[in-house]
Amino acid sequence: MPESTVGRPLRADAQRNRLKVLAAAERVLAKDGSAASMREIARQAGVGLATIYRQFPTKEALYEAVVVERVRRLLDHAHAAAHATDPGDAFFTFFTFAVTETTGEKALVDSLAVAGLDPKAGTAPMHRDLEKATGVLLRRAQAAGAVRAEVGMAEVLALITAMCLAADRQHWDEQLRTRSLTVVFDGLRPQLRP
Structure with missing residues (x-):
């Protein structure tokens, strides 16, 4: 189960990663629209794909x-x-x-x-x-x-x-x-x- 859905606060490192992923996703979405790649979001955030999918199970999420x-x-x-x-x-x-x-x-x-x-x-x-x-x-x-x-x-x-x-x-x-x-x-x- 993703950490963000457990109902308890995220660890400090998980919260930092979440903010980095959201900022990267915002940039990539603004540039690429619906063709935005999860791999590109992960690359720009400096995290692995697994880190994104732990908190956001789908691109839509x-x-x-x-x-x-x-x-x-x-x-x-x-x-x-x-x-x-x-x-x-x-x-x-x-x-x-x-x-x-x-x-x-x-x-x-x-x-x-x-x-x-x-x-x-x-x-x-x-x-x-x-x-x-x-x-x-x-x-x-x-x-x-x-x-x-x-x-x-x-x-x-x-x-x-x-x-x-x-x-x-x-x-x-x-x-x-x-x-x-x-x-x-x-x-x-x-x-x-x-």
Whole structure:
């Protein structure tokens, strides 16, 4: 039985290997899509195939774990940002992190769909938690006067999604992403009256 399904925490070395495998899988999936090779993932992670199969018995299980890990990183970042002393900076930093972190997700979602998997299966509760955490950041930033009061969650989610899709399709480099975020953030901030 794989260590990850026993119900007890992984040993430190097994946890390190798991994180290396997930990071390598994310890179290989983004590059190769559904044709991603488990051997290539193992090579990039610096582990043997048996190490991968102990924790992920199928390629599909590994794909799903990659999606869960990506959502978990966003959720962890949102929760940490909720305790920042500057609510405006916390909101804009999280927005930037979300765009940066989810750029490339379309390739991963497409790979899951080709493999016959629902990319949102198993992460629906996490997505709801992420939306709630993002809402907290938005409300705090609005209360601090850093974000326009009329901006809602629908607009924030639409902007993050649109920026991620544009970055994916147009292969934005870091400079273009930074300039584009600056323009969007200027639109989210309250307008100064002359």
